[in-house]
Amino acid sequence: MINTMECAADAQSLISISLMKIHNSRTQRGGIKLHKNLLVSYVLRNARQVYIKEKYAEIYRMQQYEEVMTVCNEIQELNPLDLDAEDAEDEEQARAACCGEEASLCGAACHRGAAQLAVHTRAAVSALPDCCPLEESSKEPEPCYYRSCCMETSPVSQCEQFSANSSAYCNKTTVLDLDTHVVTTVENGYLHQDCCCDALQCGQSAQSPAKKRKVEFGCCVSDVEEISDFAAARKRAKREDCSFFHPDYTDTSHISNLISIFGSGFSGLLSRQADVEQICSKQVLASLGAWTRAIVAF
Amino acid sequence: MAGTGDGSSDVQWCFSQVKGAIDDEVAEADVISTVEFNHSGELLATGDKGGRVVIFQQEPESKNQPQCRGEYNVYSTFQSHEPEFDYLKSLEIEEKINKIRWLPQKNAAQFLLSTNDKTIKLWKISERDKRPEGYNLKEEDGRYRDFNTVTTLRVPVFMPMDLMVEASPRRVFANAHTYHINSISVNSDCETYLSADDLRINLWNLEINDRSFNIVDIKPANMEELTEVITAAEFHPNQCNTFVYSSSKGTIRLCDMRAAALCDQHTKLFEEPEDPNNRSFFSEIISSISDVKFSHSGRYMMTRDYLSVKVWDLNMETRPVETYQVHDYLRSKLCSLYENDCIFDKFECCWNGNDSVVMTGSYNNFFRMFDRGYRQDVTLEASRENSKPRSVLKPRKVSTGGKRKKDEISVDCLDFNKKILHTAWHPLDNIIAVATTNNLYIFQEKLN
Numbered sequence: 001m002i003n004t005m006e007c008a009a010d011a012q013s014l015i016s017i018s019l020m021k022i023h024n025s026r027t028q029r030g031g032i033k034l035h036k037n038l039l040v041s042y043v044l045r046n047a048r049q050v051y052i053k054e055k056y057a058e059i060y061r062m063q064q065y066e067e068v069m070t071v072c073n074e075i076q077e078l079n080p081l082d083l084d085a086e087d088a089e090d091e092e093q094a095r096a097a098c099c100g101e102e103a104s105l106c107g108a109a110c111h112r113g114a115a116q117l118a119v120h121t122r123a124a125v126s127a128l129p130d131c132c133p134l135e136e137s138s139k140e141p142e143p144c145y146y147r148s149c150c151m152e153t154s155p156v157s158q159c160e161q162f163s164a165n166s167s168a169y170c171n172k173t174t175v176l177d178l179d180t181h182v183v184t185t186v187e188n189g190y191l192h193q194d195c196c197c198d199a200l201q202c203g204q205s206a207q208s209p210a211k212k213r214k215v216e217f218g219c220c221v222s223d224v225e226e227i228s229d230f231a232a233a234r235k236r237a238k239r240e241d242c243s244f245f246h247p248d249y250t251d252t253s254h255i256s257n258l259i260s261i262f263g264s265g266f267s268g269l270l271s272r273q274a275d276v277e278q279i280c281s282k283q284v285l286a287s288l289g290a291w292t293r294a295i296v297a298f
Numbered sequence: 299m300a301g302t303g304d305g306s307s308d309v310q311w312c313f314s315q316v317k318g319a320i321d322d323e324v325a326e327a328d329v330i331s332t333v334e335f336n337h338s339g340e341l342l343a344t345g346d347k348g349g350r351v352v353i354f355q356q357e358p359e360s361k362n363q364p365q366c367r368g369e370y371n372v373y374s375t376f377q378s379h380e381p382e383f384d385y386l387k388s389l390e391i392e393e394k395i396n397k398i399r400w401l402p403q404k405n406a407a408q409f410l411l412s413t414n415d416k417t418i419k420l421w422k423i424s425e426r427d428k429r430p431e432g433y434n435l436k437e438e439d440g441r442y443r444d445f446n447t448v449t450t451l452r453v454p455v456f457m458p459m460d461l462m463v464e465a466s467p468r469r470v471f472a473n474a475h476t477y478h479i480n481s482i483s484v485n486s487d488c489e490t491y492l493s494a495d496d497l498r499i500n501l502w503n504l505e506i507n508d509r510s511f512n513i514v515d516i517k518p519a520n521m522e523e524l525t526e527v528i529t530a531a532e533f534h535p536n537q538c539n540t541f542v543y544s545s546s547k548g549t550i551r552l553c554d555m556r557a558a559a560l561c562d563q564h565t566k567l568f569e570e571p572e573d574p575n576n577r578s579f580f581s582e583i584i585s586s587i588s589d590v591k592f593s594h595s596g597r598y599m600m601t602r603d604y605l606s607v608k609v610w611d612l613n614m615e616t617r618p619v620e621t622y623q624v625h626d627y628l629r630s631k632l633c634s635l636y637e638n639d640c641i642f643d644k645f646e647c648c649w650n651g652n653d654s655v656v657m658t659g660s661y662n663n664f665f666r667m668f669d670r671g672y673r674q675d676v677t678l679e680a681s682r683e684n685s686k687p688r689s690v691l692k693p694r695k696v697s698t699g700g701k702r703k704k705d706e707i708s709v710d711c712l713d714f715n716k717k718i719l720h721t722a723w724h725p726l727d728n729i730i731a732v733a734t735t736n737n738l739y740i741f742q743e744k745l746n
Contacts, residue, residue, distance in 0.1 A: 021639075033478065034479075034527055038525075
């Protein structure tokens with residue numbers, strides 16, 4: 001067990017520093033030092049473990065909160081409010097959000113409190129499935145971009161889709177990035193990613209609770225628009241030195257995307273030509289569990 | 299110490315000499331990268347980042363000053379390695395001398411092996427203090443005489459001349475290592491030597507430079523499964539079939555070349571279980587072994603990791619028999635040391651002549667000695683301030699607690715740019731060579 005003194009914030013900075021060291025080693029005189037890079041990869045692995053552990057803990061806390069809220073809502077059902085339809089969907093999508101095995105994308109750092117976290121989640125998940133029904137009532141109809149596989153499957157718990165027996169459906173894992181609101185689905189090891197930023201805007205014309213959520217989302221929208229594309233984030237990581245000194249480099253959403261890059265091994269960082277889809281097709285998320293420590297140096 | 303049978307270990311160390319530039323600004327090429335005494339202690343070789351080798355020779359003891367052993371003066375300087383470029387991989391190969399190892403002397407000439415990241419060279423250092431004069435067919439300057447002017451014959455004779463030391467490369471052992479060479483070690487049979495890089499160890503014959511045997515290969519089939527690299531290797535001082543190599547995971551493997559041609563299966567594995575209470579982000583880094591040295595007797599070996607020195611009995615694999623903390627106060631600073639790359643510094647260690655004391659370097663130009671018998675340790679400093687001839691070195695202390703005593707230095711005041719990575723101990727006498735960044739300090743035992 002890593003000393004508990006190192007919290008998730010330290011883990012994040014260590015990840016940033018380690019990635020920078022690996023990047024700089026590529027241009028060092030004498031070639032890549034295999035020994036040093038191997039040791040740096042160990043630090044990266046240790047920091048990632050702590051980072052993900054913290055995110056799991058946050059998700060678990062959020063899930064607990066969701067369950068509590070669900071119970072509260074059920075009690076509130078005695079008072080007929082318009083939140084009913086949304087909450088039913090909330091519960092399902094919250095399960096979907098937390099069900100993903102590859103929680104690293106799901107676990108993008110959110111330093112806000114758990115309460116805010118839950119609110120964001122509810123807003124996000126409510127906006128997603130409501131995209132279509134709200135379209136009708138929205139003054140500015142937006143096309144619904146949300147296309148998660150989850151929507152097409154049975155409303156049973158998404159966890160069941162993990163089972164190897166569910167051959168009727170493709171083997172899917174759906175993960176919701178709580179910060180960027182990017183929904184990621186891994187289908188038989190193939191990655192689909194959806195941006196629900198437009199879906200968010202669908203919810204702007206919703207009732208007052210949704211409006212309240214919209215205000216809280218205001219601070220995140222710019223992030224979503226900026227990091228809406230997995231390819232963009234990856235290309236940003238691939239840029240030369242200046243990118244690593246960009247203030248947003250330590251942005252937690254960058255970190256989670258970079259972590260997923262490393263799921264494909266350091267060849268993902270060294271290769272400049274690999275296409276994003278190529279990387280995705282290499283079971284990026286599926287291999288995240290088997291964290292690669294080696295450097296493909298020669 | 300040194301076999302004198304003293305009752306106590308109160309050896310006092312005096313400053314003797316310092317070699318190198320006085321400037322505060324250090325030229326990259328002048329950074330000392332290796333230090334090694336030869337088998338008699340008469341010669342002291344240093345290698346630097348610029349690929350140069352400088353050899354110092356000890357002057358014979360002066361009858362006028364019996365309290366002082368002879369000083370070391372420059373004997374020979376030569377460019378051992380030049381920077382190269384690997385066009386296939388588009389990589390520059392540094393000329394930095396990683397290691398120097400002396401061969402046992404067999405005749406008038408001295409031989410040493412020097413290596414950079416990729417190429418090992420065997421150098422012959424020979425003296426010339428006579429030259430032939432009186433050739434019949436050549437003038438003194440070497441021009442051929444007109445045969446018609448030769449009317450008499452004479453026998454050329456050797457005439458004394460100013461001593462000239464020549465260094466000539468006798469063998470070049472190249473193209474055998476894909477990864478960076480970290481160690482070379484001459485076998486006790488004086489015919490073979492090994493060279494180790496991150497993943498492989500090769501066995502060479504000193505006479506044959508176009509062939510080598512690979513005796514250890516830890517490269518995995520899939521490089522993504524790589525978990526450890528070789529960090530150091532050394533032949534046993536007496537048993538020509540035995541060698542050890544250390545790894546980045548903190549393990550040492552002893553191999554017997556009689557068991558198999560490929561020594562991937564170790565004969566013994568020396569490993570100490572990790573203390574789970576000390577687990578941190580940097581556990582793997584600080585457990586990586588940076589140096590391994592057999593004792594002169596061959597009974598023990600010593601390993602250096604980032605924070606400690608461990609002495610192992612070859613007969614016990616489960617744990618070291620002695621552990622010495624070099625600078626445990628750095629354990630709480632590992633994060634900063636990781637950021638500034640100091641955590642990757644590779645400290646070396648060495649034994650004294652009779653294996654009773656071990657020595658290693660630290661930061662702030664401190665170096666530490668641990669007396670195994672008397673269980674005492676001392677911290678000394680190599681600095682220009684203490685460089686008056688024969689001035690006794692005062693023990694230094696680093697304060698770790700809140701209250702700092704007088705003459706103690708606080709951990710936060712340590713200069714991590716001043717590091718002593720390379721030290722060497724004279725094989726017979728209490729004379730030590732300590733390399734700071736670009737200076738070589740020589741200290742001697744105070745003789746009464």
